Amino acid sequence: MPNETEGFATAVRAVLTALQPGDVVTYGEVATEAGYPGAARAVGNILKDSEGLPWWRVVNAAGRLVPGHEREHAQLLRSEGITVSDGKVFRKRA
Numbered sequence: 001m002p003n004e005t006e007g008f009a010t011a012v013r014a015v016l017t018a019l020q021p022g023d024v025v026t027y028g029e030v031a032t033e034a035g036y037p038g039a040a041r042a043v044g045n046i047l048k049d050s051e052g053l054p055w056w057r058v059v060n061a062a063g064r065l066v067p068g069h070e071r072e073h074a075q076l077l078r079s080e081g082i083t084v085s086d087g088k089v090f091r092k093r094a
Contacts, residue, residue: 011035012046016053021080024089026061063089 011034019025025033027040036042040061047055056076059065065073065087074084083090 008034008036008039008042009046009050012043013050013053016047016058019054019057022082023057024077024082025058026063027058028061030058059089065089 012030015030015033027043028037030043031037031039034043043058047053047058055066056073057080065077065084070087074087077084077089
């Protein structure tokens with residue numbers, strides 16, 4: 001039986017791999033969707049330590065890009081039709 005950390009990581013990966021081009025979510029939204037509200041920082045750690053996940057589709061609660069990776073982050077988002085200005089993503093509310 002997997003431990004809680006493995007279960008969390010598996011749930012987060014499932015949420016992230018379900019994202020489609022043009023989707024933008026916050027770390028907190030990923031955590032909540034994975035069933036772990038309040039674990040936004042842990043989502044960031046999973047993204048930092050995992051390859052192959054669409055990290056560029058995740059921003060902080062204020063819409064800011066990943067520090068130190070802003071240029072690449074903005075480029076990847078723009079390639080999917082997302083508006084990025086001054087290091088911030090502007091999302092349409094559903």
